[in-house]
Amino acid sequence: MELLFLGTSAAIPTRRRNVSATAIRIEGNPAWHLVDCGEGTQHRLIGSGLTLSRLDTLFISHVHGDHCFGLPGLLATASMQGRKTPLRLVAPAAIQSILEVMLPATQTTLGFELDFIALETLTQPLSIADFEVEVTLLEHRTDSYAFAFSEKRLEGQLDTARLKREGVPAGPLWGQLARAETVEFAGKRLDGRDYIITGRAPRKAILCGDNGNPECLTPLMPNTHLVMHEATFLQAHLDAVGNQHGHSSAQLIARFCQKHQLPHLVLNHFSARYHSAEGMTALQSEAQSVYEGSLVLANDLHRVVLNKHFELEQYAPQEDH
Ligand SMILES: [Zn+2]
Structure with missing residues (x-):
C-alpha cells in the first residue's frame, strides 16, 4: 500500500509544501485514488507516474478550499487528456453544488461522467478498485471525514x-x-x-481530513496499521489560543495513536509557521515524546509504502534530469 504526498501544508501553499492532497494505491497497481485536491494538485501529479486516466476514486474530506480548490482544474485536465471512463467522486454534497455552478459558468464540459457519492448519504463501506473504504465523521468547523482503506484482494x-x-x-x-x-x-x-x-491480514490505512478530536477515529482503529492525520499546530499553540478551529497538535494525535498501539503514524497538514527546519523538528519531538511507533512527517512528493510485512518504507523523490 503506497501513499504519495502531493500537498502537506495547512491553509496556504509555501515554497516546499502545497495544500492538501494524497494519492493512495496498492504499490505497482495501475488504479489509484486521491484524497483531497487542494489548488495545484494537478501540478504535483506531473512526473509522479500517476495519470488522471487511471484515477479511480477521488475523495474530498471537507469543503474548505485548501482541500478542494484544485478540483475543477484537475477534472478539466482529465477531460482534455481524453478521459472517457466515469470518475467516482466521494465528497460532501456541497461539492456537487459547487461543480454544478463552476463547470457551466466556465464553459467546461467534461468528456466523462462524474459518479458523485455524497458523504452525508454513505451508510455502508464503499468498494473501489483494490480497497474497501470505511468513512467516519470527524470534528472540525465543518463536517470533515476520515477514510479507512483496507486492501481487498490478498495473494494466497x-x-x-x-x-x-x-x-x-x-x-x-x-x-x-x-x-x-x-x-x-x-x-x-x-x-x-x-x-x-492467506498468510497475512489485509493492510489498513486511515487517511484523515481536518480534525480537532482524534477520539473520533476510535471506531476505525481496530486492525489499522497506519494513520495519516493533521498536526496543524504544536500543543503550546492550542493551549494558548484554544481549539476552536478544529485542528490537532502533533501531541494530541500522537498520544491517541500511542494509546491504540498504532505501528505507523504519518503527520501532515502543517501550519506554515512550522515549515522551517526548526518548526518541523519541534513537531517531530512533540509527537515522539508521547508516541513510540514509527513516525513520519510527510514531505511533498515523498512516498511511503506499507509493505506486506507491515513495515513502512520511505522514498524521497528522484531528481529531475
Ligand atoms: Zn479545514
Missing part, C-alpha cells in the same frame, strides 16, 4: 494438502480454484475461496 496459496486429502486431482481444477473460481468435482461444488490460504 492453494491449500494443496487439503486438495490431496479430498482427492481433487492436480491439474486444471487446481488452477481454477487458485483463481478463486467455483468448480464441480465428484458431484460437489468447490468454492476456490475455501482452498486459498
